[in-house]
Amino acid sequence: MSDRIGEKGTISVRLVNEALLELRRQGFDEAPLLQQAGIAPALLLRPYARVPAQAYARLWRAIAAASDDEFFGMNPRRMKSGSFAFMAQAALHEPDIGAALQSMLRFTGLLFDGLSPRLERQGSLAQIVLDDEGAPPTRAFAYFTLWMMLHGLACWLAGRRIPILGVELRCAAPDYLADYRVMFSDNLRFARPHSRLLINADCLALPVRRSERELQRFLAGAPGNILVRYRDPQSLGARIKVYLRNLKPERWPDLEALGGHFYMAPSTLRRKLALEGQSYQGLKDQVRRDLAIARLDGGAGNFTELAFELGFADSSAFYKAFKKWTGTTPGQYRALTHPDDASS
Template identity: 90%
Template sequence: MTGTSAEKGTISVRLVNEALLELRQQGLDDVPLLERAGIAPALLQRPYARVSAQAYGRLWRAIAAASDDEFFGMNPRRMKSGSFAFMAHAALREPDIGAALQSMLRFAGLVFDGLQPRLERQGSLAHIVLDEEGAPPSRAFAYFTLWMMLHGLVCWLAGRRIPILGVELRCAAPDYLADYRVMFSDNLRFARPQSRLLFNADCLALPVRRSEPELKRFLAGAPGNILVRYRDPRSLGARIKVYLRNLKPERWPDFENLSGHFYMAPSTLRRKLALEGQSYQGLKDQVRRDQAIARLDSGEGNFSELAFELGFADSSAFYKAFKKWTGTTPGQYRALMHPEQPDSGCPNRSGR
């Protein structure tokens, strides 16, 4: 969950409606809460409208104050006001991100009924798993709200973005996914046996870089200062990634031709990407990474063919790039995602 001050952090009104769903089902009037947040109620009838991240953060605070629940009423046990701050204070005392995350997950397990999050590590990959004790799946918004709190706090503690490699949820895919893809990962999978969030295990060794004075300022701006780490789906970097996804890698343009496609001089495009903390090479790497992970998640086993389709000179170059992106090999990643499928013995499944 990352961004820069140059990005316009906005959130779909569909997520505003998701945040208000439980209150509405209880028959409570949401208009005063919307007005307190500075969101026009009529805006919620326009499915493509967006609100500022700051307004969404104010709404979150207003709902928490009205219901004494920082989790929008989505769990039988309320996440009482002040819970997030308590969790942050406890995590801040830990020496590194792994210990901080363990502290956060223990706290979440105490707060929520029927939801026991735990941290697992398998080789170079780590994942937060949600044990739901046989309960029916929650709606996607509940899972993503929990991920946002945990991941947002961890990134702030580390002082850097911790890339998410993939998200798996027990529930069916919701009608709206665009903001979730921007915030977390393009690699979202639904109707899975367990809900989990995957990332590079090397991140667990990062030191906690924040202080008590910084925490006070962070909490004073929460949750808005987590929400602004959304990247606007209409940002230049996001538009370039959409453009690249619609082309085969061998047809990706050079920087000058890309500039022409977006009606800019190369220097202007480079400057605007820099303001978003992006580069053309970085965007190409992100698209290749997401496509590689999606193919491996779907069961792809021919890594030489996949390397060719992604535009790599050979499978060795793909292997090195994937290891850099995820901290693990394509074969190890595929084995983690599909433990039920035995290795066929094919040379392309030998760890590459």
């Protein structure tokens, strides 16, 4: 197996090692688990190696079966095998994503020790807050694994990706962040007072679109289908976003030039993006949104300059687009996410 990042649907071996960490501490023999997953042990010694997302999913299932814990042993109480399926079954019968998330969070709070998750709405933003202040911060991998289950299930129930505006964690930043940035958001912040995930509050009204029959197929393929469908670091859409981030917005190509860069006809590129539930315009909006949020979180206060930097004709166009992306204006977003700045 090669180290090439270009392989479709891959996960860094650093996350594989993270998944095995608690089992190693407990004295589990990881060799049969890696064999079941089809992961060569020698790869784990190569920090830049990657494994197929489906191999990572097989490892997840193998660990859950061996330890009767779907959460890699990262909480004093096990997430016994079948817990995720039970949570999904309950959420399926809710009318919309807001109610489904409430159901998931109630179940998660009952499941884990030292964790009181809640869903809050603040104006046009919604946040999933993980209250665990009574205990030392856990490692980043544990938080991100829980986000993956909650957000991934919500995306599947809605039948579309729910954009993440930002993630804040109580713990220190881990040594490796690249896959987390692709899976969740470029806007990751650490050593914060609370652990929370921010989304547009309008997403809470999205209807649950799945059936019992679809649930059985989903569970048969989980968690690999979440990793690939909603978080494929090597999908065409993800690669286009990386390409756009490396260019100034005024130099972004049109669809024909973009197709040439990726060695495919514009119609083929459009069709492949559609299969991923994406469009080129949507990807450009996502990159502009992520850049805008990152700059605001970094202290940008001159919105006219920021509008020009992002390739907008004027600040009013930027305000209109930002409100469409996040449900709030740039100034309101700054006030919601930086309350200390607003009160100083």
